[in-house]
Amino acid sequence: MPLSPDQIAEIEAARSTPRPTLRAVSEGMEAHLYRAHEVLDHGFIRVIDYMGDDAAIVQAARVSYGAGTKHVSNDEGLIRYLMRHWHSTPFEMCEIKLHVKLPVFVARQWIRHRTANVNEYSARYSILDREFYIPAPEQLAAQSTVNNQGRGAVLEGAEAARVLEMLKRDAGQAFDSYEQMLSQDGQQGLARELARMNLPMNTYTQWYWKTDLHNLFHFLRLRADAHAQYEIRVYAEAIAACVKDWVPxxxxxxEDYRMGGVTLSAKAIAVLKRRLAGEVVTQEDSGMSKGEWREFEGVWG
Structure with missing residues (x-):
């Protein structure tokens, strides 16, 4: 269970005592405040706080660019213009703070996005809970034969059972040793900051993660993509659902320009122009590498 009964009661108590404010409020995001959105088997994301809304992006852009944006007739048009032309600073006017519970190996992938403020649960001071991420059967997959960092066919039958048993057994044994090493019941034991090194990467950790909307969009573009690892993608999708309600x-x-759009190189544009002119273009005379050509064909045929 991601949240204990006491934590759920604390959340409900906070939501039952709203306070008036003069700051910008997003009704869509207010519905998400504090509530835990479950992810994986023991994880969740919670919106703890946020600043700004769609209007804050527009306000910042008009201050920044002044008369240069007056030809844009409405807020939606201006926001689309900003996104289309890669203007980033207006989107930095919106911020969000999340409470995230996630497996350690997902956290290590997540922390590569170095554009946020992070404060993680400290296993130097506190004893971790006995909670591990164990993949659902449909997520147990072999190594891809075409992608060095991806998954291939789903494991089945005896092989799936063998792997699942090892995951559960090893996690449990490691945590048993962790508990036995700690200073307790009168024995001297090992310091928490050292005992934690024996824990597996699928142990759950927690952190507060605060970032602005511009950098959050970059995170979502990479991690909510179909090619991202499943275990981080489901977190990104849960966050994206909140963001969609926050700044629609x-x-x-x-969604239109980043998630659903394609960036073209100068060579790709040249090939498209040649094709539109009726010319048959191959990889050999395109000026592209085989990898570039494969990606180009994946979008344009």
């Missing part, structure tokens, strides 16, 4: 105009532009 900005999120719609993001």
């Amino acid at each position: 105009l900005a999120y719609a532009a993001f």
